[in-house]
Amino acid sequence: xxxxxxxxxxxxxxxxxxxxxxxxxxxxxxxxxxxxxxxxxxxxxxxxxxxxxxxxxxxxxxxxxxxxxxxxxxxxxxxxxxxxxxxxxxxxxxxxxxxxxxxxxxxxxxxxxxxxxxxxxxxxxxxxxxxxxxxxxxxxxxxxxxxxxxxxxxxxxxxxxxxxxxxxxxxxxxxxxxxxxxxxxxxxxxxxxxxxxxxxxxxxxxxxxxxxxxxxxxxxxxxxxxxxxxxxxxxxxxxxxxxxxxxxxxxxxxxxxxxxxxxxxxxxxxxxxxxxxxxxxxxxxxxxxxxxxxxxxxxxxxxxxxxxxxxxxxxxxxxxxxxxxxxxxxxxxxxxxxxxxxxxxxxxxxxxxxxxxxxxxxxxxxxxxxxxxxxxxxxxxxxxxxxxxxxxxxxxxxxxxxxxxxxxxxxxxxxxxxxxxxxxxxxxxxxxxxxxxxxxxxxxxxxxxxxxxxxxxxxxxxxxxxxxxxxxxxxxxxxxxxxxxxxxxxxxxxxxxxxxxxxxxxxxxxxxxxxxxxxxxxxxxxxxxxxxxxxxxxxxxxxxxxxxxxxx
Numbered sequence: 001x002x003x004x005x006x007x008x009x010x011x012x013x014x015x016x017x018x019x020x021x022x023x024x025x026x027x028x029x030x031x032x033x034x035x036x037x038x039x040x041x042x043x044x045x046x047x048x049x050x051x052x053x054x055x056x057x058x059x060x061x062x063x064x065x066x067x068x069x070x071x072x073x074x075x076x077x078x079x080x081x082x083x084x085x086x087x088x089x090x091x092x093x094x095x096x097x098x099x100x101x102x103x104x105x106x107x108x109x110x111x112x113x114x115x116x117x118x119x120x121x122x123x124x125x126x127x128x129x130x131x132x133x134x135x136x137x138x139x140x141x142x143x144x145x146x147x148x149x150x151x152x153x154x155x156x157x158x159x160x161x162x163x164x165x166x167x168x169x170x171x172x173x174x175x176x177x178x179x180x181x182x183x184x185x186x187x188x189x190x191x192x193x194x195x196x197x198x199x200x201x202x203x204x205x206x207x208x209x210x211x212x213x214x215x216x217x218x219x220x221x222x223x224x225x226x227x228x229x230x231x232x233x234x235x236x237x238x239x240x241x242x243x244x245x246x247x248x249x250x251x252x253x254x255x256x257x258x259x260x261x262x263x264x265x266x267x268x269x270x271x272x273x274x275x276x277x278x279x280x281x282x283x284x285x286x287x288x289x290x291x292x293x294x295x296x297x298x299x300x301x302x303x304x305x306x307x308x309x310x311x312x313x314x315x316x317x318x319x320x321x322x323x324x325x326x327x328x329x330x331x332x333x334x335x336x337x338x339x340x341x342x343x344x345x346x347x348x349x350x351x352x353x354x355x356x357x358x359x360x361x362x363x364x365x366x367x368x369x370x371x372x373x374x375x376x377x378x379x380x381x382x383x384x385x386x387x388x389x390x391x392x393x394x395x396x397x398x399x400x401x402x403x404x405x406x407x408x409x410x411x412x413x414x415x416x417x418x419x420x421x422x423x424x425x426x427x428x429x430x431x432x433x434x435x436x437x438x439x440x441x442x443x444x445x446x447x448x449x450x451x452x453x454x455x456x457x458x459x460x461x462x463x464x465x466x467x468x469x470x471x472x473x474x475x476x477x478x479x480x481x482x483x484x485x486x487x488x489x490x491x492x493x494x495x496x497x498x499x500x501x502x503x504x505x506x507x508x509x510x511x512x513x514x515x516x517x518x519x520x521x522x523x524x525x526x527x528x529x530x531x532x533x534x535x536x537x538x539x540x541x542x543x544x545x546x547x548x549x550x551x552x
Contacts (some may be wrong), residue, residue, distance in 0.1 A: 035127060045344045046215040047306040048136070049297070050361065052098065053290065054091065054148065054172050054226040055283075055327065056312035058084070058336040061245055066225070066287035070294050070310060070340070078308070078342025079350045079397075086314050086358045088412050089327045089334040091171075091226075092118035092151045093357055094313040099131040101362030101392040103537070104412040105529050106314045111414045112171075114153045119152040126390065130360040134161030134351035135384040136217040139369050144208040147201045147221035148172055155180045164212075166204050172223030173197065174230035174286075175441075190441075192233060198224050198286075199232070202293040206300045214305070215372060217365065227325065230442045231285035237444060239284040243277055244318035248504050253322035257508035259489050261415070261463040262329070265322045271454040275435060276324040278446060283316075286462050307343030307368045309361055326458040330411050330467045330487050330495075331505050343396050345371070355406045355471055359394030368397035391533040408540040410472040410528035411487075415463035432457035465489050466529050468521070468540065481543070486510075486521050496521070 056062065063071050066183075068106040074080055086094045088104045096102075096109035096117070104110060107126050109117035117123060127150075128134070133143045137160075144164035148171070155169030155178055169178040174197050188195040205220045231238075251273075253265045268276065294310075315334040317323045327334040339356055342348070345368060366384035375382060385392070395403050417429040425432050436453040439446045448454075467487035483500040494508040510518070524540060531537035 039198070042457060045305060045307055045368050047209070047301065048141075048215075048217045048368055049209070049301065049306060050098075050132075050217075050219050051294070051297075051308065051310045052095075052147075052219070052221045053287075053310075053312040053338075054221075054223055055314060055316050055334060056225055056338060057286070057315040057318075058338050058451060059245060059318075059333070061242075062284070062287075063338065065239065065242065066284045066292075067291050067338070069291045071338075073294070073298065074195075074310065074340035074342055077303070077348050078340055079346050079352055081339040081352050081354075081356045083353055083395075084311070084337050084339030085335045085355045085409065085411075085469065086337055087410060088315040089329065090413060091313050093412075095148075095150060095221075096123070096127045098311075098313065098358050098361050099133070100127055100390050101132070101359050101394045102130075102390050103359060103393045103410060103529075106390060106393060106532055109150075111416050113416070114152045116414065119150045119154060121149060128159040128161075130388050130390040131159070131161060132365045133159075133217065133219060135362070135366055135388065136369050137161035137163065138387075139366075139373065140215070141369060141385050142216045143213070143219075144205070144216065145219045145221070146205045146208070147197070148223055149221065153180075155185065157184055164208050166201070168197065168223070172226035174223060174228070196230075196232065196289075198222050198289045198293070202289075202296065205294055206296060209297075210300050215369070217369070222290060224290050225283040227279070228440050228442070229279060229282035229286045230440075231282060232289050233366070235285040235288040236442070239281040239287065240444065242281055242284060244280040247320060249320045249506060251319050251322050252506070255321075255506075255508075257495075257511075259463070259465070259487075259493050259495060260319070260491070261460045262321050262323070265457070267322050268319060268324060269454055271448050271452065272324065272456070273438075274447060275318070275456070276319050278444065279325045280318055280442070282440065289544065300443075302479065303342070305344060307345065307365075309359065309364065312337040312338040312340065312359070313360065325456075328413065328415070328459050328463060330413070330469075332499075332503075335411060335469070338437065343368070349397065355409060356397060357394055357406075357409055359392070360397055361394070363392045363394050364397045366392075367398045367401050371430055378471070393531065393534060393537045395534055404534065404538040404541060405436045406538070406541055407472045408468055408524075409530075410525070410531075410537075410540070411465070411467040411469060412529065413463070413465050415461045417461035418461045429461045430457060431459035462489065462491060466525050468524055468528060472543070481517075486525070488522065488525055494518075494522075497532045 088094050092112045093104045093109045096107045100107050109124050112118050114120040137143045142163050145162050146166045149167045151171045158165045165182050167180045177188050179186040199503050209218050251267050253267050256263050314327045315336050319335050416431050421428050425434050434453040435456045437448045467489045470484050473480035485497045487495045494510045495508045497505040
């Protein structure tokens with residue numbers, strides 16, 4: 001399903017020139033000279049576009065059915081990263097990591113609530129002034145943000161560093177919402193032509209990119225494909241016969257070797273399975289606006305001098321371990337995301353297997369922008385790195401930049417739950433509620449009989465974890481510690497999966513590990529959740545068997 005490793009190959013660009021490097025260099029010099037003599041502008045990595053989707057996973061059918069134009073563009077004209085992950089599998093903390101290039105424990109947005117950092121005082125102190133938008137604005141870029149900012153954005157102010165602003169108040173929706181458009185409140189209803197948010201984001205983003213003088217930075221943050229998965233009318237029934245892939249873990253529950261939230265779940269009911277299948281179909285339909293809209297974006301920008309980064313804030317569950325229509329777990333389906341990049345600094349037609357993370361996006365954006373700063377004097381230079389409270393934990397993906405060889409990273413998540421019992425479904429310390437046929441306002445509606453309902457759960461307070469995901473570059477079949485996931489929960493419970501032998505994470509073998517190995521694994525987590533900055537956080541790239549302890 002998700003191959004962690006394949007043989008590492010050079011990019012197509014390097015392969016095509018390596019054998020004839022002198023002649024290629026001579027031709028390149030002659031071409032550049034000709035361009036200068038003719039007075040034509042040289043393409044430079046000036047403009048930057050980040051496209052962020054919501055809850056879009058990296059499963060093959062999602063990409064082939066939901067985003068065929070997007071994947072074709074990057075397969076032919078950019079880089080596809082096959083081992084791309086998020087460091088927190090939930091919307092607001094992941095978005096904070098994307099904006100700041102830092103782990104959750106550094107930006108301190110711990111969940112989707114204001115009290116725990118999603119907007120409010122913490123966001124204003126840690127995220128907004130350290131965002132990639134603020135950094136590029138300080139570097140002389142014109143910056144624009146269009147769409148979802150945070151799950152609890154109050155719609156009142158324009159955060160620092162953004163020249164053009166169209167921010168959605170609150171969480172992902174498609175109709176009946178409020179925007180802050182450059183400081184002015186703008187209410188929208190349920191008319192497709194005037195109010196369908198993905199289309200409005202496309203229109204505003206393209207207008208900004210085509211009318212703004214270079215260099216510009218655009219951040220297009222779509223609600224798609226977050227529930228309620230509202231699709232454009234022309235696509236609403238396009239995937240009525242499609243079903244999600246059923247991996248070996250599909251609807252497998254009751255495994256007493258897993259943490260409480262997973263092992264305590266009942267199998268999906270018939271209505272739960274129906275909701276899962278119809279939700280899958282609606283998600284694919286909603287993605288069609290993004291996929292077609294991406295072609296409009298490509299036509300509107302100068303691809304020769306525009307870097308495009310395309311990704312999602314987390315993966316998604318479609319019945320794995322009986323969990324569905326959510327994320328909030330440390331497993332592959334929720335932490336893996338699409339991550340594609342194209343632009344003048346990146347090879348075309350390339351596929352990479354090294355680990356890349358959502359915390360790498362902000363450093364990459366700054367590094368691309370930095371290419372324009374070389375001709376400025378030190379007094380004029382704002383390099384996007386210095387003068388900010390938060391240092392990047394991630395690293396630039398620009399080829400040739402100083403990079404650590406990453407083999408490990410940390411995953412952090414804080415579970416959410418109710419303060420008290422609300423009804424038979426919504427219990428204390430759980431996050432559950434009933435769903436019925438009113439759950440989706442646009443066609444196709446949830447096909448459950450009127451008056452029927454089912455209890456849907458997505459989280460619990462003890463579903464809190466810190467994990468290390470490791471994919472070593474020196475992967476061998478004999479090495480149990482080259483491709484693993486290790487997680488620790490506040491109850492003292494731990495999980496360990498050897499993904500080389502168990503790619504679907506079905507067998508927790510923590511109890512089988514030698515005591516000294518378990519001790520070292522716990523020490524690695526303790527280091528990871530307090531690291532600050534790339535140098536400290538890269539210590540995890542050392543191997544096991546005492547090497548980390550020697551480094552410390």
